[in-house]
Structure formats: structure tokens, C-alpha cells
Amino acid sequence: MSIISILFICIILFLVVYLLYNHLCYFSNRSIPSPPIHSIIFGHLYDLWSAKSYSEQLRQWTRQYGSVYGLFEGTRPQYVISDIKVMEEIFITQFARFYARRTAFANRIVGKEHFNVFSANIAQLWKKQRKILNPTFSGAKMRRLLPTVEACVNVFMKRLALIPNGTIINIYELYKRLTMDTICKVEELFRHDFERTRLGRIHRATSHTLLANVWVFIYRLQLFFKSKNSSLPAGIWLRRHMYEFIQQRHIDLNKKKSVEDFVQLMIDAVNSDKEQLLPTELLSNVFIILIAGFETTSTALAYCTYHLAIHPDIQQKLYEELLEHCSSDSNSYDVIMSKLTYMDMFVREVLRMHPIAVQAINRECMEDTDVAGYHIQKGSSIQVDVLSVHYNQELWGPEPVDEFHPERHSCKRHPLAYMPFGGGPRICIGMRFALMEIKSCLARLMSTYRILPSSQEKYELNICEESVIAPEQ
Incomplete structure (x- = not known):
């Protein structure tokens, strides 16, 4: 090898090392603290992958490095924030520069024609x-x-009625x-026994968050490869069934047939607007409503039941509120969403x-x-440390933030101090439906049963986190 070739290789290596070093100094050059980096390629991802809880790891780093610090998702800079003024700038004031969520790899490969209201990262599209x-x-x-929701709650209550009183159960x-x-x-997706069998398989597949994510990825991957045959029927069949169902619903619409469900409401909304959604x-x-609405709501109900069990005084207040309002002739929707004020605070x-x-509360x-005062470059991601925000004593005092006090919500708080559904113009579109389902179920449950802990000993939740923070099975 000639001296010129060796010199050329050395120059290339020097430039690569220099560029990597300069990139990894992204936060230090801006006087922003950052945890030590253990991998040039993976950045802080290994620390997050190895942590038992992604959210708790962010919270731990916030205690150590402050309300604004930097991480690297591989080689991409990520700001982790819990400062309410910075959040207000990003989610509201400068929303036009932060309208997109962090784009997942699966979304990038399928193309914008398959984006949904959650994943769309083009301003005009979302x-x-x-x-x-x-x-x-x-x-x-x-x-x-x-x-329709109340009919499903009735089925839930019938399942509970089959369990003998005093039996310890895993209600999750x-x-x-x-x-x-x-x-x-x-969504009126399953009408026949055969389809109910498929639903049972999907129940089992999506009862674990990781598998739910796999189904989402498989669905999008199949769109990319446009394969007509698959050996994964429970997930792929669901996607195909949805497509056939939507096509049939369009045919029924032309025949003046009308059904009350989400799909019909979406089709009605599409047909009433000058702009149109593509079939994809x-x-x-x-599909995203099915995936997003399944585990988040069931997990929220599980947490609600846990606090009812360990706070009998609060359970009694809720029961008294139900007796006061649910015996009246008022419309049940108005009662559930407007009159049950203590239920709402709970x-x-x-x-x-x-x-x-928590991991969904991000921006790009x-x-x-x-x-x-922070200069943020295009392509950087922003992750909100929601736990640090929700447990901020200045935002949620004077009651101790690690104690359960529904009454704290009777006081007006900063709108971004409460972020379970995100914030700003892209707040969760299904929030109202989720709250309606949660409150409807809790109202029926507490009207019929008294919820007790499984033992008299102090009971602690064992939490695991994949894409959502949920109790362990």
C-alpha cells in the first residue's frame, strides 16, 4: 500500500472520528447536561433498554441533571424536558415547528398514504x-x-356475577x-361465531403489550411488502377483515343503510367534508383506534380499581355521588360526563x-x-418526562404529590401540568371516548360491588413498562 493511500485512509478516519466526536458534543456545546454515553452507535438507548422502567429512568436522570437535559437515541439528539415553560413553548406557542411526533421506523417504510392521525408527520396530512x-x-x-359501551359493560358485569362473592380475582x-x-x-368488526373465535385469538395476542406492538409492526410491514399470503392469521386477518368490512360499509352506505359505530361515524365525517381520506x-x-384504545383503557381501569380497594373512604364518597345522581331521570351521558364531579377528580x-x-408524549x-434560550436543531426529538411533571410539588401542591388526593383537582392548574393524554393541538383524539368508557364501567361496578384489597397487608403494585406503564400480570 502506498504512502498516499495510507495518508488518505488516515484522513478519512480522522474526519469520521472528528464528526462523531463533534456530534456527541452536541449537548455539551450548548451547556446542556447529559448522562455519560456508553456507546457511540446506540447512544443512551442501551441504558433505556436495560432499565426496568423507561419512565422511571427519565425521572431519575431529571433529579440528577435538571428539568432540561439531553440524550442520544442512537446518534439523534433527544431533549428530555419537564420544565413547564419549555413545554408550553413546544406544545403551544411554537407548535408549528413541533407538530410531528417522533417517527417510528415502521411508519417510515410504509409511506404517507398509510399514516394515521397519530403517526402523520406532515403538517398538511395530520x-x-x-x-x-x-x-x-x-x-x-x-x-x-x-x-353500545353500556351494553359491553353489561356483559362485563355478567362475567363478574359468575364469580362467587369473596373470591380473590385478577380483574385486570x-x-x-x-x-x-x-x-x-x-367498530362493529365481529358479528359471527367464527369471528368471535378470531377475537379470542387477538385477545390472547394483545394481552401482552410487546405482542400488541408486534402486530402493529407486522401490519405495517405487510403493507410495505404488499403480501397476499401470511402465516400470521390473527394479526393479518384482522387487517384484511377491517379492509373488507370498510368496503362493505361503503356499499351499504350507497344502499342507504346506517349503523351506529365508530367506522360509520368516520365514514360520515369523511363524506361530510370536502377533503377525503384515502381508503388506506x-x-x-x-386499526390505530383498536390498538390504542384496548390496553390504555383497561390499564387505567385497573389502576382505578387498585385505588378504590386501598382507599375505602374515597370509594364511599364515589358511591354516595352515584346514589345522588344516577337515580335521577337525567340523561346517562350527561350524568357520567358532567354531573359526577368527584368521579372526574378521582x-x-x-x-x-x-x-x-408516557413514551407517546413526544415531539420532533x-x-x-x-x-x-435553547437552540434546537431540525430533526431533534423532544420527550416529556411526564412522571417528573405529574409529581412536581410546585405544580400539584400543597398536598404531598406521592399521596392520593382527588380533591387537588378542584383547583385550577397549568394545562400542561396534566399530560396523560398529551397536550396542545395534537392531544389524544380519543380522550373523550376513553373517559366515557372508564366512568361508565366504574359507575356500574361501584353501584353493584364493594371493592376490597386481596389482603389486609399493605399492597404494592408491581409495575412493568413496555410501550405503556401497566401492572404486572
Whole structure:
């Protein structure tokens, strides 16, 4: 090898090392603290993967490095924030520069025609989808869906009635069946015994968060390869069944047939707007409602039940409120969503202490900008440390933040101090439906049963976190 070749290789190596070093100095050059990096390639991902809880790891680093610090997702800079002023800039004031969520690899490979209202990272695309789908989740439409939800709650209560009184049960599994039944019923996806058998397989597949994520990835991967045959029927069959169902619903619409469910509400919203969703976009949004609405709601119900069991005084207050309002002739939707004020504070406090989808509360910087004195480059991601925000004594005092006090929500707080559904213009579109389902189920449960802990000893939750923070099985 000639001296010139060796010199050329040395120069290339020097440039590579220099660029990597300069990139890894991204935060130190901006006087932003950052945990030590153990891998040039993976950045801080190994630390996060090896941690028992992603959210608790962020919270631990926040205690150590402050309310704004930096991480590397591989080689991409990520700001972790819990400063309310910085959050306000990103989620509200400068939202036009932070409208996108962090784009997953699976979303990048399938193309924008398969993006949904959650994953869309193009300004015009997410605005179009949100504008078209917002009426689907309006108060008036939720009022129309409440009887369907209550019918699923009735089935849930019948399952409970089969269990002898005094029996210790894991109600979390029953909640998962309830929320899957509810989502599938309001999407009217399963009508026959054969389809119910498939639903049982999906129940089993999605009873573990990791597998639910795998189904999402497989669904999107199949869209990319456009394969017509698959050896994974429970997940792929679901996608195909949805597509066939939506096509049939369009045919029924032309025949003036009308059905009250989510799919019909979406189709009505699409047809009432000048802009249109592509069939693939409609399918993707139906699918994301199924995946997002299943485990988050069942987990929230599990946490609610836990706090009812360990706080009998609060359970009694809720029961008295139910006796006062649910015996009246008022519309059940108005009662559940407006008149049960203590129930609302109770659910809000549960979600404050146990935010479920923390990893979804993120944004991507779409153009270089300055935020509260920090210069953020295009392509950087922003992750909110939701636990640090929800357990901030200044934001949630004077009661101790690690104690359960529903009454703290009777005081007005900063709108971004409460982030279980995100914040700003891209707050969770299904929030109203989730709260309606949670409150409807709790109202029926407490009207019929008294919820007790499994023992007199102090009971602690064992938490595991994959894509959501949930109790262990």
C-alpha cells in the first residue's frame, strides 16, 4: 500500500472520528447536561433498554441533571424536558415547528398514504386527518355511542356475577376483555361465531403489550411488502377483515343503510367534508383506534380499581355521588360526563399518579428554532418526562404529590401540568371516548360491588413498562 493511500485512509478516519466526536458534543456545546454515553452507535438507548422502567429512568436522570437535559437515541439528539415553560413553548406557542411526533421506523417504510392521525408527520396530512376525524369524537357522537359501551359493560358485569362473592380475582384480565369487546363493538368488526373465535385469538395476542406492538409492526410491514399470503392469521386477518368490512360499509352506505359505530361515524365525517381520506388512511385510523384504545383503557381501569380497594373512604364518597345522581331521570351521558364531579377528580388523580402512555408524549423539531434560550436543531426529538411533571410539588401542591388526593383537582392548574393524554393541538383524539368508557364501567361496578384489597397487608403494585406503564400480570 502506498504512502498516499495510507495518508488518505488516515484522513478519512480522522474526519469520521472528528464528526462523531463533534456530534456527541452536541449537548455539551450548548451547556446542556447529559448522562455519560456508553456507546457511540446506540447512544443512551442501551441504558433505556436495560432499565426496568423507561419512565422511571427519565425521572431519575431529571433529579440528577435538571428539568432540561439531553440524550442520544442512537446518534439523534433527544431533549428530555419537564420544565413547564419549555413545554408550553413546544406544545403551544411554537407548535408549528413541533407538530410531528417522533417517527417510528415502521411508519417510515410504509409511506404517507398509510399514516394515521397519530403517526402523520406532515403538517398538511395530520391537519387534514384531524379535521375530518374530529367530529367522530365529538360530545354528540359519544352520546350516540354510549348505549353500545353500556351494553359491553353489561356483559362485563355478567362475567363478574359468575364469580362467587369473596373470591380473590385478577380483574385486570376482565378489563382487557371489556375494552377489546367495546372497541370491536363500536367498530362493529365481529358479528359471527367464527369471528368471535378470531377475537379470542387477538385477545390472547394483545394481552401482552410487546405482542400488541408486534402486530402493529407486522401490519405495517405487510403493507410495505404488499403480501397476499401470511402465516400470521390473527394479526393479518384482522387487517384484511377491517379492509373488507370498510368496503362493505361503503356499499351499504350507497344502499342507504346506517349503523351506529365508530367506522360509520368516520365514514360520515369523511363524506361530510370536502377533503377525503384515502381508503388506506381510513383503514390505518380504524386499526390505530383498536390498538390504542384496548390496553390504555383497561390499564387505567385497573389502576382505578387498585385505588378504590386501598382507599375505602374515597370509594364511599364515589358511591354516595352515584346514589345522588344516577337515580335521577337525567340523561346517562350527561350524568357520567358532567354531573359526577368527584368521579372526574378521582379518575384525573389516578391518571396523574399513573400516566400510561408516557413514551407517546413526544415531539420532533421540524425546523431550527430557539426555545426558552435553547437552540434546537431540525430533526431533534423532544420527550416529556411526564412522571417528573405529574409529581412536581410546585405544580400539584400543597398536598404531598406521592399521596392520593382527588380533591387537588378542584383547583385550577397549568394545562400542561396534566399530560396523560398529551397536550396542545395534537392531544389524544380519543380522550373523550376513553373517559366515557372508564366512568361508565366504574359507575356500574361501584353501584353493584364493594371493592376490597386481596389482603389486609399493605399492597404494592408491581409495575412493568413496555410501550405503556401497566401492572404486572
